[in-house]
Amino acid sequence: MKSHVVLLLILLLGSLTSASAQSEDTDCSQARLFTFSWQFSPACDMQVRGGTTQGAELELAEAPSDAWQALQNDGLEDFERDRLAILAMAGGYRVSFDFLETVGYTPGFEPDRPYQSWATEYVYVIEDRDDFISLQHIMVMQYVDESGNVSAPMVQKHWRQDWQYEPSSIRVFNGFDEFVSQPLVAEEMEGVWSQSVYQVDDSPRYAAVGRWQHDHNISSWLSSTTWRPLPRRESSVRQDYQVLVGTNRHTITPTGWVQEEENFKVALDAPGQLRESQPYLSKELGAARYERLADFDFTAGDEYWQATEQFWRDVRAVWQEYIDADEAFAFSETANGMPLFVSVFGLAGEAAEATTYDASASRAQIRALLADHITQQP
Missing domain, CATH: 2.40.128 (Lipocalin)
Structure with a gap:
């Protein structure tokens, strides 16, 4: 579960980029530009931003x-x-x-x-x-x-x-x-x-x-x-x-x-x-x-989805309760110092590792979690 959260943090901070992207210490005079770009701008200004991960x-x-x-x-x-x-x-x-x-x-x-x-x-x-x-x-x-x-x-x-x-x-x-x-x-x-x-x-x-x-x-x-x-x-x-x-x-x-x-x-x-x-x-x-x-x-993806599909179905259901309840609401990505995606992926990992899945208990956890991130608008 922890490895999933670490990977998620890497992904969402934008570290996964094209294998051909330039590293920060590349000689930018030789950096590859977009074919369709600002052709009169210095190469450094139009250097593709991101990391250097290669697939x-x-x-x-x-x-x-x-x-x-x-x-x-x-x-x-x-x-x-x-x-x-x-x-x-x-x-x-x-x-x-x-x-x-x-x-x-x-x-x-x-x-x-x-x-x-x-x-x-x-x-x-x-x-x-x-x-x-x-x-x-x-x-x-x-x-x-x-x-x-x-x-x-x-x-x-x-x-x-x-x-x-x-x-x-x-x-x-x-x-x-x-x-x-x-x-x-x-x-x-x-x-x-x-x-x-x-x-x-x-x-x-x-x-x-x-x-x-x-x-x-x-x-x-x-x-x-x-x-x-x-x-x-x-x-x-x-x-x-x-x-x-x-x-x-x-x-x-x-x-x-x-x-x-x-x-x-x-x-x-x-x-x-x-x-x-x-x-x-x-x-x-x-x-x-x-x-x-x-x-x-894609076997690893199939296995992950099979293990967590019920949990994510319940996440969608609880979200739908909020979406259907009011004309407007405010959603904060972070509550109590924790981004929602980190918390919800933690629950997903626990659901995947559980011997049996308790949908009622899981929905109660999800509701409690979302309640900290959602404010109903007047």
């Missing part, structure tokens, strides 16, 4: 997946094609994350350094109820040390995405730790899917609505504009803004899928209220590429 060699799938092939079938109803596109995101992948500030909106703007990271992870279908699909991401990471030795697999529960067809409302971020319920107009929701994204501890992150578009061999979903908290790649180094305001597009490819993001970095004066003067700082573009793996052993 084991991987074999990528070359043939189109069965999931992508199924999307090409003629005669599918729109609803079923939408479902197939969402389900096509399941499977095992090498993932690369790239983010770059592209536009500045304030006097004296200087672009931040680009960001890169990577992971190997499996996306599990944990619920499939016709008009609702839940996908859980589990990382299974192996590293290569300086001597070329490959580590044993290290497993970490990652983010979750829930897809709801024709939702009546979504829970959205309002800035300064506040989440509010946003009712949706029923007649405008025909054919619409919401995507709700959750953190590693199953706390809400952001939600948006959009329609899947299927045009010949392209299946893509573009979100409405949504507010989201700062990711740890930003909150660990930036304190000058409070919310990312943007869109994300999911596109299914023959051998995986891609999530593209267009985000504005925005300063607030209060929840839901832009700063009075020059609230928009910059825009960033991001791309997360999920490339399907041909031969990677």
